[in-house]
Amino acid sequence: MQCKCGHKAVYFRRYSGQHLCSKCFSRSIFKKFKDIIRMNKLMERGDRIVCGVSGGKDSLVLLYLLKKLSEKFQFELSALTIDEGISGYRDLSIPFVKKACSDLDIELHIRSFKEEYGYSLDEVASMDDRLGACSYCGVFRRNILNKHARELGADRLAMGHNLDDESQVILMNLLRGDVSRFGRMGTFYRDVHHKFIPRIKPLREIPEKEIVLYAIVNGIDFDFEECPYAPEAFRDDIRDFLNMMEEKRPGTKHALLKTYDRLYPLLNQTFAPESISTCGNCGEPSISLFCKKCEMLEDIGKKLGKAD
Amino acid sequence: MQCKCGHKAVYFRRYSGQHLCSKCFSRSIFKKFKDIIRMNKLMERGDRIVCGVSGGKDSLVLLYLLKKLSEKFQFELSALTIDEGISGYRDLSIPFVKKACSDLDIELHIRSFKEEYGYSLDEVASMDDRLGACSYCGVFRRNILNKHARELGADRLAMGHNLDDESQVILMNLLRGDVSRFGRMGTFYRDVHHKFIPRIKPLREIPEKEIVLYAIVNGIDFDFEECPYAPEAFRDDIRDFLNMMEEKRPGTKHALLKTYDRLYPLLNQTFAPESISTCGNCGEPSISLFCKKCEMLEDIGKKLGKAD
Numbered sequence: 186m187q188c189k190c191g192h193k194a195v196y197f198r199r200y201s202g203q204h205l206c207s208k209c210f211s212r213s214i215f216k217k218f219k220d221i222i223r224m225n226k227l228m229e230r231g232d233r234i235v236c237g238v239s240g241g242k243d244s245l246v247l248l249y250l251l252k253k254l255s256e257k258f259q260f261e262l263s264a265l266t267i268d269e270g271i272s273g274y275r276d277l278s279i280p281f282v283k284k285a286c287s288d289l290d291i292e293l294h295i296r297s298f299k300e301e302y303g304y305s306l307d308e309v310a311s312m313d314d315r316l317g318a319c320s321y322c323g324v325f326r327r328n329i330l331n332k333h334a335r336e337l338g339a340d341r342l343a344m345g346h347n348l349d350d351e352s353q354v355i356l357m358n359l360l361r362g363d364v365s366r367f368g369r370m371g372t373f374y375r376d377v378h379h380k381f382i383p384r385i386k387p388l389r390e391i392p393e394k395e396i397v398l399y400a401i402v403n404g405i406d407f408d409f410e411e412c413p414y415a416p417e418a419f420r421d422d423i424r425d426f427l428n429m430m431e432e433k434r435p436g437t438k439h440a441l442l443k444t445y446d447r448l449y450p451l452l453n454q455t456f457a458p459e460s461i462s463t464c465g466n467c468g469e470p471s472i473s474l475f476c477k478k479c480e481m482l483e484d485i486g487k488k489l490g491k492a493d
Numbered sequence: 494m495q496c497k498c499g500h501k502a503v504y505f506r507r508y509s510g511q512h513l514c515s516k517c518f519s520r521s522i523f524k525k526f527k528d529i530i531r532m533n534k535l536m537e538r539g540d541r542i543v544c545g546v547s548g549g550k551d552s553l554v555l556l557y558l559l560k561k562l563s564e565k566f567q568f569e570l571s572a573l574t575i576d577e578g579i580s581g582y583r584d585l586s587i588p589f590v591k592k593a594c595s596d597l598d599i600e601l602h603i604r605s606f607k608e609e610y611g612y613s614l615d616e617v618a619s620m621d622d623r624l625g626a627c628s629y630c631g632v633f634r635r636n637i638l639n640k641h642a643r644e645l646g647a648d649r650l651a652m653g654h655n656l657d658d659e660s661q662v663i664l665m666n667l668l669r670g671d672v673s674r675f676g677r678m679g680t681f682y683r684d685v686h687h688k689f690i691p692r693i694k695p696l697r698e699i700p701e702k703e704i705v706l707y708a709i710v711n712g713i714d715f716d717f718e719e720c721p722y723a724p725e726a727f728r729d730d731i732r733d734f735l736n737m738m739e740e741k742r743p744g745t746k747h748a749l750l751k752t753y754d755r756l757y758p759l760l761n762q763t764f765a766p767e768s769i770s771t772c773g774n775c776g777e778p779s780i781s782l783f784c785k786k787c788e789m790l791e792d793i794g795k796k797l798g799k800a801d
Contacts, residue, residue, distance in 0.1 A: 359664075359749055360749055362747075362751045364752050429730070433726075434727070440669055441670070444667050444670050447672045448760070451759040452759070
């Protein structure tokens with residue numbers, strides 16, 4: 186099949202019916218990325234943007250697109266990587282981050298669980314706790330990202346969540362009956378606490394497979410490995426279901442996100458504001474008296490002994 | 494396994510961990526049914542309740558429970574059946590309705606598509622229209638139910654939707670991006686138009702399989718047949734997914750409904766009120782200038798010739 190520009194198509198976008206050559210495909214992704222930022226007012230000229238980068242496809246494509254955008258639309262850009270301490274995984278992905286930042290001439294900051302909390306994720310996982318490594322990791326990662334983005338003077342923390350991630354989480358929260366979390370995951374998490382750096386997700390309307398294709402077509406080297414810790418069975422079921430529905434009815438993931446975005450203003454008004462306070466221990470934003478991270482660290486301290 | 498009362502259990506309710514004998518099971522269903530009515534203020538003493546009855550398990554169990562409740566809590570009860578004109582199906586289910594109404598001593602009213610619109614559903618289906626029989630049937634059925642419930646002086650129109658129906662529709666509307674429909678399907682559709690009879694769904698928190706079991710245990714004869722018209726592929730996918738999730742994580746359907754119910758007050762405020770007006774042709778409630786039923790009838794008239 187041919188692209189409308191006359192070149193050979195490399196991709197068929199089922200949900201729009203377009204056949205695209207690699208150049209038109211890349212252009213369409215950059216345009217979509219810019220549209221998401223503009224339509225949702227995700228950033229302003231002169232902003233300091235810190236991009237969370239793991240070394241996987243999503244975050245490296247985001248970094249690449251942000252760099253490309255920064256050449257036209259003036260803002261400061263740096264990268265922040267969290268080293269959770271997962272041997273055989275994160276140590277292999279960080280070189281991808283370093284190479285990308287060096288190629289793109291972007292300042293890179295690396296923070297680790299070990300230096301921040303005294304424990305690596307491998308050590309936490311060795312407790313074999315009922316919560317599982319992923320629960321600790323999620324809480325710790327969000328905490329460090331926010332804290333260090335703030336220390337770096339960030340106006341916005343950019344995250345690489347794609348359409349698949351977003352639609353999966355929407356459905357997961359719905360099926361879990363988790364309304365308050367459902368109200369806290371929109372396009373643009375507005376200022377809810379003076380220490381909270383608003384997170385933006387400029388890839389949230391772009392399907393995962395288009396991110397992969399964009400990386401390949403644009404020579405962005407990324408780490409293909411998946412984290413060795415427990416793939417979440419619940420998410421796997423949701424992913425399979427959404428992929429099946431998208432296959433049968435192209436546009437399903439976009440429709441789910443659209444529904445959520447139309448509900449979001451209602452949800453956000455009602456659930457978010459009163460729920461964010463300050464942790465009585467560390468002073469970071471928290472939804473209860475002490476933040477989840479402090480609670481978890483206390484628990485880990487009891488089980489593993491105090492960190493050095 | 495034994496029921497906590499000492500009798501032999503006939504059912505294991507996975508989402509609550511209870512083993513129940515047939516008597517305790519039946520009691521629990523009647524209690525749940527009453528709780529749903531009380532908690533949501535679905536009716537008041539002295540109300541005239543018209544129950545939509547098809548002859549299937551849900552509507553006959555609902556009729557049975559309403560009758561049982563009417564013996565303690567004073568209200569008027571009658572039944573309304575719609576004969577869509579589906580030969581080999583509805584003609585076989587109506588006898589179940591007649592027998593139930595006779596056994597329970599409930600006045601039964603039957604209205605048909607043929608007498609109301611001039612066409613049976615079989616005739617409409619013969620057009621082989623792209624919309625499909627189910628689209629026409631849904632619109633027509635809702636129209637007649639509302640109109641005749643009103644003519645019967647109903648305060649409330651009771652419908653037999655169970656937990657499975659409700660959770661499927663919630664997910665279907667979400668995945669279709671249909672926010673306005675999403676906002677119009679709560680526990681209790683409040684007064685939005687003077688000609689609209691509020692619909693109540695007192696079984697909406699009871700799983701389908703418990704409705705079947707209740708019918709069997711209480712000797713309620715119902716029609717097992719399914720409608721011969723196109724089982725909707727989209728709904729089948731959603732049903733299979735929710736059943737799989739419920740199997741793996743008991744309580745999933747309840748959680749989805751709970752999420753919806755917490756969102757509903759927000760949705761209903763925002764989407765419902767301004768959207769209901771009056772059809773310029775028939776004077777029934779409508780969301781546009783002319784109601785869907787009138788539009789469809791005009792279309793059918795063109796294709797099949799005017800009805801006699």
